[in-house]
Amino acid sequence: MRILLAEDEAHIGEYLVKGLRENGLVVDWVRNGPDALHQGTTVDYDLVILDIGLPGMDGWEVMRRLRETQMMPVLFLTARDMVEDRVRGLELGADDYLIKPFSFSELLARVRVILRRGKQKDMNVLTIRDLKLDVMRRRVERNGQRIDLTIKEFALLTLFLRRQTEVLSRTLIAELVWEMHFDRDTNVVEVAVRRLRAKVDDPFEHPYIHTVRGFGYVLERRE
Incomplete structure (x- = not known):
């Protein structure tokens, strides 16, 4: 390498x-x-x-x-x-x-x-099955339906898609998307993930964002 x-x-x-x-x-x-x-x-x-x-x-x-x-x-x-x-x-x-x-x-x-x-074929278009995020166009679609996200929701989903199958701690998510130092008494990450799920997972049959109890979250395919 x-x-x-x-x-x-x-x-x-x-x-x-x-x-x-x-x-x-x-x-x-x-x-x-x-x-x-x-x-x-x-x-x-x-x-x-x-x-x-x-x-x-x-x-x-x-x-x-x-x-x-x-x-x-x-x-x-x-x-x-x-x-x-x-x-x-x-x-x-x-x-x-x-x-x-x-x-x-x-x-x-x-x-x-x-x-x-490894290298992705298109670093600007991130996908998992029927979910697609276009970084440059700031556009998200699932099953052909456009999904409107806030700036933070878009950054959060981008992070999840770029690091698929990797379990991300709440602290790391907070550092990358919000603040450098994460106050464990706040629930900013949980609230944001819940809102993101409501848009990209809940209306569809198979969820992609999963909770790893005691640690954080992972985006992956689960049959």
Whole structure:
């Protein structure tokens, strides 16, 4: 597996290159946006780990231009922890979004999950059976029927579809879609999932969003 790392901070880059290579991955490291775009459009990578605050061209623009021609998975690794940034990253087509500072074990786990899934044929159109989400057109359909979602519901469903069969904790969902720090006394995730289910599952015969008691939720096919 070959990974492109776009990171301008030398100590972080050296740390990641060493750790990823020790775990059997081939890593190409670049330190600015133009080099990241050049490498990403000329080499067939299994994953791009992309910082947002790159010199020369920020990660948003690199991501946008990569998506014009390339469908390789992308993991944003950045200090940008605003809710709007995480939602923007997911809507641009990122597979994951990890905030600095981070633990290497968590990064490696997320990398392995993405690599196991492999490349998707169309990173902008996410599907499971009769449910289809078009990231660029912001359109959701099930069984040919259009479903209208709020911004947060759309981001939540995008997260579920990009990480199908992976059990997602309430804390992780809250970090990626709402706030970085999840207050366990609030039920924002439960309420949002319930509303999403009412739109994409309840009117249809087979539900896709399932509760994993004591942990969180998973989107998958169950016969």
